Amino acid sequence: xxxxxxxxxxxxxxxxxxxxxxxxxxxxxxxxxxxxxxxxxxxxxxxxxxxxxxxxxxxxxxxxxxxxxxxxxxxxxxxxxxxxxxxxxxxxxxxxxxxxxxxxxxxxxxxxxxxxxxxxxxxxxxxxxxxxxxxxxxxxxxxxxxxxxxxxxxxxxxxxxxxxxxxxxxxxxxxxxxxxxxxxxxxxxxxxxxxxxxxxxxxxxxxxxxxxxxxxxxxxxxxxxxxxxxxxxxxxxxxxxxxxxxxxxxxxxxxxxxxxxxxxxxxxxxxxxxxxxxxxxxxxxxxxxxxxxxxxxxxxxxxxxxxxxxxxxxxxxxxxxxxxxxxxxxxxxxxxxxxxxxxxxxxxxxxxxxxxxxxxxxxxxxxxxxxxxxxxxxx
Amino acid sequence: xxxxxxxxxxxxxxxxxxxxxxxxxxxxxxxxxxxxxxxxxxxxxxxxxxxxxxxxxxxxxxxxxxxxxxxxxxxxxxxxxxxxxxxxxxxxxxxxxxxxxxxxxxxxxxxxxxxxxxxxxxxxxxxxxxxxxxxxxxxxxxxxxxxxxxxxxxxxxxxxxxxxxxxxxxxxxxxxxxxxxxxxxxxxxxxxxxxxxxxxxxxxxxxxxxxxxxxxxxxxxxxxxxxxxxxxxxxxxxxxxxxxxxxxxxxxxxxxxxxxxxxxxxxxxxxxxxxxxxxxxxxxxxxxxxxxxxxxxxxxxxxxxxxxxxxxxxxxxxxxxxxxxxxxxxxxxxxxxxxxxxxxxxxxxxxxxxxxxxxxxxxxxxxxxxxxxxxxxxx
Numbered sequence: 001x002x003x004x005x006x007x008x009x010x011x012x013x014x015x016x017x018x019x020x021x022x023x024x025x026x027x028x029x030x031x032x033x034x035x036x037x038x039x040x041x042x043x044x045x046x047x048x049x050x051x052x053x054x055x056x057x058x059x060x061x062x063x064x065x066x067x068x069x070x071x072x073x074x075x076x077x078x079x080x081x082x083x084x085x086x087x088x089x090x091x092x093x094x095x096x097x098x099x100x101x102x103x104x105x106x107x108x109x110x111x112x113x114x115x116x117x118x119x120x121x122x123x124x125x126x127x128x129x130x131x132x133x134x135x136x137x138x139x140x141x142x143x144x145x146x147x148x149x150x151x152x153x154x155x156x157x158x159x160x161x162x163x164x165x166x167x168x169x170x171x172x173x174x175x176x177x178x179x180x181x182x183x184x185x186x187x188x189x190x191x192x193x194x195x196x197x198x199x200x201x202x203x204x205x206x207x208x209x210x211x212x213x214x215x216x217x218x219x220x221x222x223x224x225x226x227x228x229x230x231x232x233x234x235x236x237x238x239x240x241x242x243x244x245x246x247x248x249x250x251x252x253x254x255x256x257x258x259x260x261x262x263x264x265x266x267x268x269x270x271x272x273x274x275x276x277x278x279x280x281x282x283x284x285x286x287x288x289x290x291x292x293x294x295x296x297x298x299x300x301x302x303x304x305x306x307x308x309x310x311x312x313x314x315x316x317x318x319x320x321x322x323x324x325x326x327x328x329x330x331x332x333x334x335x336x337x338x339x340x341x342x343x344x345x346x347x348x349x350x351x352x353x354x355x356x357x358x359x360x361x362x363x364x365x366x367x368x369x370x371x372x373x374x375x376x377x378x379x
Numbered sequence: 380x381x382x383x384x385x386x387x388x389x390x391x392x393x394x395x396x397x398x399x400x401x402x403x404x405x406x407x408x409x410x411x412x413x414x415x416x417x418x419x420x421x422x423x424x425x426x427x428x429x430x431x432x433x434x435x436x437x438x439x440x441x442x443x444x445x446x447x448x449x450x451x452x453x454x455x456x457x458x459x460x461x462x463x464x465x466x467x468x469x470x471x472x473x474x475x476x477x478x479x480x481x482x483x484x485x486x487x488x489x490x491x492x493x494x495x496x497x498x499x500x501x502x503x504x505x506x507x508x509x510x511x512x513x514x515x516x517x518x519x520x521x522x523x524x525x526x527x528x529x530x531x532x533x534x535x536x537x538x539x540x541x542x543x544x545x546x547x548x549x550x551x552x553x554x555x556x557x558x559x560x561x562x563x564x565x566x567x568x569x570x571x572x573x574x575x576x577x578x579x580x581x582x583x584x585x586x587x588x589x590x591x592x593x594x595x596x597x598x599x600x601x602x603x604x605x606x607x608x609x610x611x612x613x614x615x616x617x618x619x620x621x622x623x624x625x626x627x628x629x630x631x632x633x634x635x636x637x638x639x640x641x642x643x644x645x646x647x648x649x650x651x652x653x654x655x656x657x658x659x660x661x662x663x664x665x666x667x668x669x670x671x672x673x674x675x676x677x678x679x680x681x682x683x684x685x686x687x688x689x690x691x692x693x694x695x696x697x698x699x700x701x702x703x704x705x706x707x708x709x710x711x712x713x714x715x716x717x718x719x720x721x722x723x724x725x726x727x728x729x730x731x732x733x734x735x736x737x738x739x740x741x742x743x744x745x746x747x748x749x750x751x752x753x754x755x756x757x758x
Contacts, residue, residue: 124634128634185624186624187615187618187619187624188618188619188621188622188623188624188639188640188641189610189613189614189615189618189619191624191639191641191642192606192609192610192618192641192642192645193610195606195637195639195641195642195645196603196606196607196610196645198635199599199602199603199606199645199646199649200579200582200603202635203579203582203583203599203600203602203603204582205584220578220582221582223578223582224575224578224579224582224603227571227574227575227578228575228607230571231568231571231572231575234568235568236566236568236699236702239566239567239568239571240566240567240568242567243567244567245564245565245566245567245570245672255503255507255662255666256577256581256662256666258574259669259670260567260570260574260669261567262567262570262571262574263570263571263574266571266574266575266578267578270578283634283635287634287635290638290639291638293624320615320699323615
């Protein structure tokens with residue numbers, strides 16, 4: 001079933017725990033958090049020059065398991081189509097790293113982690129975090145792995161925000177950057193959709209002010225949040241193609257049961273999400289996304305002025321959650337700072353999900369771009 | 380404050396109760412409901428020929444109070460900008476009627492009405508209703524008012540669906556029709572947004588399977604449903620113009636309080652809605668909207684084949700909830716049946732809300748159209 005020529009086969013999650021004196025990491029908010037653990041995976045091998053490292057950055061509901069299979073799993077990591085032997089991020093050439101963000105719930109320190117001070121899960125004692133904090137933590141991991149300069153940083157959606165933050169926070173630590181389907185700042189419409197998800201969670205009595213670990217989690221609220229998310233990840237066209245107005249095969253007698261396939265799909269995705277994601281992480285991570293604004297206190301002319309990495313910006317025509325004009329703004333900011341930036345708008349009907357689905361087009365673009373970025377280094 | 384030259388001043392809601400033998404109205408589902416009360420308002424006077432009647436049809440959260448002021452109210456009816464002396468629907472010329480839909484909660488028979496059989500509010504014993512049922516009930520009111528033929532039927536969004544249903548159910552009872560920002564059938568994306576709202580209500584423990592009258596209503600669930608709605612009624616552009624990333628003046632210490640003005644606005648609109656709307660009505664009416672499909676069992680060539688009314692179709696460029704292509708399909712269906720149809724796509728940034736806000740443009744279009752429709756009659 002799993003083709004060893006293109007699949008990484010079984011992979012394992014590793015953990016790295018660190019802190020800055022006195023055992024914490026300072027956060028953008030002024031608070032501190034620590035010690036911090038990052039769950040991460042690596043695929044391929046670091047070369048002798050330590051020059052072939054690629055950092056993959058995940059989106060809201062992603063994790064460190066980007067590719068290959070966990071022992072016994074039927075499904076591979078979330079970007080397996082893009083990472084492996086011969087793929088866009090070719091593990092025969094590149095050393096690929098992916099870590100779960102802080103605030104997450106897949107092994108990295110987050111609100112469900114036990115607070116060393118209280119010996120109970122943080123819950124709402126977990127401090128607010130930002131995209132900059134996520135990236136700062138990742139830099140500790142990169143140091144730990146002995147990498148001075150990453151060949152590239154790549155990611156879509158919130159992953160793309162981390163790419164942009166890497167460009168600004170650590171311009172000397174990256175050779176190139178690939179922000180996909182993302183934005184320099186979150187728009188009010190994007191904030192509004194996140195806020196609806198948060199309010200759905202907060203409205204669930206099981207949320208209990210964030211203190212529900214060991215009890216029933218706010219599953220209904222989180223499912224509603226995820227349902228809203230899924231609508232925004234697809235497009236009018238892709239929903240029409242996938243579902244149309246087809247009714248479900250199994251109709252129930254309850255008046256407000258799902259009648260249409262699209263309703264059944266949303267319920268299924270919502271209910272499934274609850275099994276694998278923590279509601280408090282959803283709150284903290286969406287807050288970090290909403291706070292993201294690289295133009296806060298600076299102009300579009302200056303935002304990338306320290307930047308000399310080569311940049312590939314990818315957007316998707318039917319993506320209405322992160323519309324192409326937001327990617328064009330990234331390109332504009334690059335050009336104004338004389339950064340070598342290429343823009344590609346992929347003609348997809350998949351909406352925002354396209355960054356996970358348009359594998360062939362992305363592979364073509366990214367392979368070529370990385371070849372050039374690698375050659376630039378060697379020249 | 381209220382200008383008597385353009386305002387209707389104080390208006391009153393009236394009620395009409397009716398049934399077909401044996402005291403019920405048959406519904407599209409095969410069930411029956413009755414007796415039925417419709418809350419309605421009228422503005423202006425019916426002329427001697429009974430030829431100047433205009434039926435206004437409201438959207439999801441609307442009601443019969445379309446214009447003028449209720450005694451003591453600070454705000455006028457929901458389409459006051461369009462209805463009154465000298466306005467688009469000029470009450471010096473036209474007799475304007477608006478009734479609350481069945482299933483509603485503003486005086487017409489709905490799930491919060493007392494079921495005559497049990498002497499308790501219907502709750503989920505209320506039968507599922509359709510747009511066709513709403514229109515059938517309106518026809519009883521029109522008969523009661525002694526109107527053989529309406530000069531026009533007009534409405535936006537769900538109101539537009541009722542316009543289209545009038546064209547099909549009672550082609551001989553209308554001279555013209557003005558469907559605004561609407562569709563021949565609800566798309567999977569439109570269904571999906573409604574389903575999220577319903578799931579938010581169903582997830583609220585106070586919903587209690589619809590049996591909450593006299594107890595605490597499912598306010599949090601309904602507020603979340605309304606928040607989702609409001610995002611879809613605006614556009615990316617209008618949200619950016621109205622809110623940008625401005626933060627609220629009053630910041631609270633709770634980590635997940637609204638920080639941004641857009642978040643505060645959504646909460647305000649959600650909380651306010653709960654005071655004036657019934658959650659069960661929200662469920663029933665959105666189900667009716669989602670079931671709407673004029674192309675079910677017929678083709679676009681045949682859907683309007685009985686139709687000889689003059690039609691004005693209005694859409695708005697930034698309306699992504701009811702995109703212009705859906706209005707263009709209505710026009711196409713008209714043309715294929717040789718119906719005299721005019722299409723106008725208004726260049727608005729307001730999104731779906733434009734049908735309530737683009738008063739000047741709509742007034743211009745509708746005044747001219749009604750003048751022609753009236754002349755046709757007289758010729």
